[in-house]
Amino acid sequence: MRVLVTGGGGFLGKAIVKLLLEQGHEVCSFSRNIYPQLTELGVEQFVGDLNDLAAVIKAADGCDAIYHVAAKAGVWGCYDDFYQPNVVGTKNIIQACRRCEITRLVYTSSPSIVFDGTDMEGIDESVPYPDHFLAYYPQTKAEAEQLVLAANDASLATVALRPHLIWGPEDNHLVPRILERGRAGALRRIGDRPCLVDTVYIDNAAKAHILAGDKLAVGSVVAGKVYFISNDEPLPLWEVVNRILAAGDLPAVEKVISPQLAIAAGVILETVYRLLRLTGEPRMTRFVAKEMSTAHWFDLTAAKNNFGYHPEVTVDEGMIRLQEWLQREK
Numbered sequence: 001m002r003v004l005v006t007g008g009g010g011f012l013g014k015a016i017v018k019l020l021l022e023q024g025h026e027v028c029s030f031s032r033n034i035y036p037q038l039t040e041l042g043v044e045q046f047v048g049d050l051n052d053l054a055a056v057i058k059a060a061d062g063c064d065a066i067y068h069v070a071a072k073a074g075v076w077g078c079y080d081d082f083y084q085p086n087v088v089g090t091k092n093i094i095q096a097c098r099r100c101e102i103t104r105l106v107y108t109s110s111p112s113i114v115f116d117g118t119d120m121e122g123i124d125e126s127v128p129y130p131d132h133f134l135a136y137y138p139q140t141k142a143e144a145e146q147l148v149l150a151a152n153d154a155s156l157a158t159v160a161l162r163p164h165l166i167w168g169p170e171d172n173h174l175v176p177r178i179l180e181r182g183r184a185g186a187l188r189r190i191g192d193r194p195c196l197v198d199t200v201y202i203d204n205a206a207k208a209h210i211l212a213g214d215k216l217a218v219g220s221v222v223a224g225k226v227y228f229i230s231n232d233e234p235l236p237l238w239e240v241v242n243r244i245l246a247a248g249d250l251p252a253v254e255k256v257i258s259p260q261l262a263i264a265a266g267v268i269l270e271t272v273y274r275l276l277r278l279t280g281e282p283r284m285t286r287f288v289a290k291e292m293s294t295a296h297w298f299d300l301t302a303a304k305n306n307f308g309y310h311p312e313v314t315v316d317e318g319m320i321r322l323q324e325w326l327q328r329e330k
Contacts, residue, residue: 269284
């Protein structure tokens with residue numbers, strides 16, 4: 001097939017691109033920039049914004065399937081900065097599928113879209129969306145996911161995957177943030193509960209997308225469905241953080257603040273940033289405080305049964321690979 005990957009130069013997008021190429025597909029990418037690594041892989045690259053329908057259709061023309069990975073991520077920012085790429089962009093992807101008669105759409109969602117500020121322990125896909133959101137990212141991703149699922153019909157098969165906290169070599173988001181704050185001594189444990197949290201190693205996250213895409217067809221068991229994706233190895237959150245710090249030769253986090261204090265700090269900082277129109281991101285927000293003081297692990301039964309997903313790289317092996325990569329990057 002000829003397959004379009006949005007965000008093909010990103011962390012997850014590039015991993016998906018490589019697996020698609022290994023399967024013998026012709027792959028093209030749609031991003032805001034040209035990526036030399038994709039050029040070396042022989043990937044045709046289209047440059048543009050997701051909110052530009054004409055640019056999206058140009059990239060999608062002639063394709064058989066789309067993996068829609070690109071999104072605006074983050075815990076802080078203006079609503080429109082998230083709404084345009086995440087919601088309008090997804091509407092454009094769906095419209096491009098219709099215009100170009102593309103029959104398969106695999107969408108990368110997020111477990112954060114069902115987070116209501118409390119523990120999520122062993123939950124499955126039946127958990128509803130919350131009544132309100134603490135950040136624009138989950139709010140807009142939730143709207144986009146619903147658009148994708150609603151688009152599933154007799155001419156377009158869609159599926160949404162919710163990978164949780166993707167990490168590994170070449171990570172340009174989670175791991176760098178942890179290491180940067182670790183070096184600055186800015187990390188604090190929030191609460192002393194051993195909250196279990198699922199994460200997913202990059203290779204496993206990418207493989208899940210390929211497996212779901214291979215199974216996807218009009219009327220198939222995965223069409224119109226959503227799936228949680230993780231390593232299926234829930235661990236205490238701060239154990240995961242400390243192991244990432246150790247991979248970067250940094251000391252473990254020892255200082256602790258209460259969840260109540262972290263949430264209060266988030267409220268104050270959010271207010272100050274809004275009133276003074278400060279740039280950058282607050283050191284704490286309500287969303288982050290609640291995310292880092294609650295449990296997040298998921299029942300993967302549906303993904304295992306419906307498209308044969310089973311994590312191949314364990315957390316232990318992933319941490320070894322991450323450490324080796326960080327050492328090479330020094």
